[in-house]
Amino acid sequence: MNLLRLELKKTNIKSYCFAAVAIFVCLLGLAHIFAWVPSLGTPDPNVVAQFSTYKGISAMSGAIALMAFSSLASAMGYRYVIKEYSGANVVLLFTYPISRKKTVWAKIQLLTAFISITFLLATMGCFVFFAITGRLFSLVDDTLQLMDLILVIRNAFVLVCLTNGIALCALRIGFIKKSNSMTVISAIAFSMLLVNLAADINNSFGTVLGLSVIILLAGSLLIYNMAQKIENMEV
Secondary structure, eight states, X not given: OHHHHHHXXXXXXXXXXXXXXXXXXXXHHHHHHHHHGGGGOOSOHHHHHHHSSHXXXXXXXXXXXXXXXXXXXXXXXXXXXXXGGTSTHHHHHTTSSSOHHHHHXXXXXXXXXXXXHHHHHHXXXXXXXXXXXXXXXXXXXXXXXXXXXXXXXXXXXXXXHHHHHHHHHHHHHHHHHTOHHHHHHHHHHHHHHHHHHHHTTTTSHHHHHHHHHHHHHHHHHHHHHHHHHHHTOOO
């Protein structure tokens, strides 16, 4: 816990907080745009069903949040993990009177905690604001029910696990070449492969849940491998 406090003190996360707020604003705007889609008279009944219900719009918003926060997490991970072990800072880090692995895991815990909190606040906050405006201005031809809120909470926790898993995998890939672009591109590529499945989470929840567990576990194992590499690094 003391190590986490130390990492939090030395880490300036203001810019990433602003980025998370920007993602929230974009999600809120897109949710209102999604509600407008059925009025365009699209002949596809699946599209109408997706964009004419609260749970359908929240699923689409969650899929976009998956891509956005995966990219944000990878950029933040490069800045506060990979970059610290690729420059002159590594000499200072290795002088800490604690295990190198513990330092790595403290950074990872800070990263995943930040992404988890901001993801949940953004997605749930977006749904609450959209639900209020949706009822006030009759934006959605649907009745808001308690089950809709339960689905949003359930889906958000699953998608935040998937987001963290993607970020951890991308972080390990980026560490190979100590490359920011490789880290971010990897996160974007992984999230693009999964975005359609995430958008269909209400109909494919079991599949998304299983993939989230597998990818999060894979990401944790890859970070464990990275911590091993750092433990054996020579300055």
